[in-house]
Amino acid sequence: MGRQPQPEIADQLLDRCTDHALAFGxxxxxxxxxxxxxVSARMLLYHFGSRDELSVAVLRRARQRQLTSFGMLLRVVPGEDYTETLGRAWVSMTGPDGKSFLRMFGQLREQRERSLWPGFRRLATTDWLGPLETGLASIGRAGSSTMVLAxxxxxxxxLDATADVARVDRAFHELLCSLNPAAPAPPERG
Known part of the structure; x- marks a missing residue:
């Protein structure tokens, strides 16, 4: 009789593979x-079936991590103007913590979306409309979610193409000011 699948081992392997992919692509x-x-390639294939199936599992795990992380950043903070929340979220999402997600999913969009995760681009866009609409509703701007996301x-x-952080941060502050003329500048990067 062969070995029975061990989901806890597969889950640990998937976490390690996801950590690696977020760090290096x-x-x-x-x-x-x-x-x-x-572990051996054979062990990975035993748990995930093929390299592509492992890659899809890694992408899905990374996407879940991103949704959790960015979702927390975009949630409404009681007593705080949502433009301040957006400013803090922007700095985090485009800083070291968020760049790994952006790099990996950018790589997917450019190279393999059709073969590994059909429909990813649409999902990666529409996932953020709900949290943004909820947050923007707190300042009377729920109808601006598509514009803000775009x-x-x-x-x-x-930012990815030019690495001109100061210029792009100024442009983001202009977005915040279009939502609320008294919006504070995003926090300093540090």
Whole structure:
């Protein structure tokens, strides 16, 4: 009789592979995952079926982490103007903690979306409309969620392409001021 699948082992391996992919990008070979987990390629294939199935599992786990992390940043904070919340979220999402998600999912959009995760681009856009609409409703701007999301996504692409943090942060502050003329500037990066 063969071994029975052990979900707790697969879950631990998936966490290690996800950590590796967030740190270095999604590999196009199995070997980086082998090195990151310390198990054989055969063991990874036993638990996940194929390299592509493991890659999809890694993407889904990373996406869940991103939704949790960014979702917490975008939630309404009682007693705080939502533009201040957005400013803090912006700095975190475009800083070291958020860049790993943006790099990996940008890589997916550019190279493999059709083969690994059909429909990812749509999902990666529409997932954020609800939290933004809820937050913006707290300042009477719920109808601005699509515009705010589009500007955020565009500024993230600009930042990725140019690395001009100061210019892009100023543009983000202009967005905040369009929502609330008294919006504070995003917190200093540090």
């Amino acid at each position: 999604l590999p196009d070979r199995l070997e980086p995952f082998v090195q990151a987990t310390g 500007v955020i996504r565009g500024l993230m692409m600009d």
